[in-house]
């Protein structure tokens with residue numbers, strides 16, 4: 001009798017172990033979130049590959065202080081040459097993005113060309129300006145041939161509609177019908193998408209060295225933050241949130257310590 005009980009116990013324990021193991025196995029893509037046990041303050045411990053999210057000394061986003069930024073006349077006007085490219089609208093589960101099939105043009109920084117590969121939105125904004133968080137942030141992700149990364153951040157406040165978002169907005173409705181979880185991915189082909197509206201010029205921008213704002217939080221990203229916010233309508237902000245699961249509708253990582261990193265400012269005088 002005692003031995004029978006013992007085997008039942010062993011079998012039960014094995015089942016518990018097998019169940020626990022297969023749960024881990026099925027969940028191979030480790031997800032991260034913006035609230036609760038997978039929230040930003042836990043990212044560093046969710047996966048060894050995410051360690052820099054917690055240990056990194058040059059993480060993004062940060063607060064951009066206009067008074068503390070250093071005007072730097074070595075910085076040149078932003079030079080961007082974007083063109084139309086095949087694209088798809090993607091729900092990554094943690095944000096909405098446009099992925100280009102091939103480069104949609106280049107941005108030149110210090111003589112080096114960075115190709116525009118994808119762009120995505122965060123609501124509300126991730127970078128803050130003088131402590132103020134705005135309603136949304138568009139991030140344009142560029143990569144140079146040598147692998148270095150540069151991301152342009154444009155902050156938005158509620159106001160007039162944004163014309164680039166206007167072009168993809170009706171497809172957000174289709175994405176919203178096909179809600180997906182953080183480990184899933186759904187996409188809609190957009191055909192040949194014009195990026196002309198993204199070339200909006202800016203007289204001033206901030207530049208600093210930071211990281212990806214989502215795991216694995218890779219550092220050494222050259223960030224360019226437009227000095228002047230843009231606007232999008234409340235309806236557009238709602239449209240960006242509609243396809244997202246409740247826990248990802250607010251998908252801004254909180255600002256990180258700047259650890260004394262310099263923030264440079266390029267400020268062109270007004271043309272007269």
Ligand SMILES: *[C@@H]1O[C@H](CO)[C@@H](O)[C@H](O)[C@H]1NC(C)=O
Pocket residue numbers: 084085086192193194
């Ligand atoms: C995309 O559109 C542009 C003009 O808007 C055109 O020059 C280009 O050839 C098109 N590319 C494809 C692959 O259709």
Ligand SMILES: *[C@@H]1O[C@H](CO)[C@@H](O)[C@H](O)[C@H]1NC(C)=O
Pocket residue numbers: 081106108113
């Ligand atoms: C960088 O991009 C510009 C604009 O597309 C192009 O004219 C230039 O030849 C490129 N430079 C290099 C080194 O690829």
Ligand SMILES: *[C@@H]1O[C@H](CO)[C@@H](O)[C@H](O)[C@H]1NC(C)=O
Pocket residue numbers: 148149220222
């Ligand atoms: C960081 O990026 C710059 C170019 O932006 C590159 O020259 C440098 O080698 C990179 N440093 C590391 C540690 O990857």
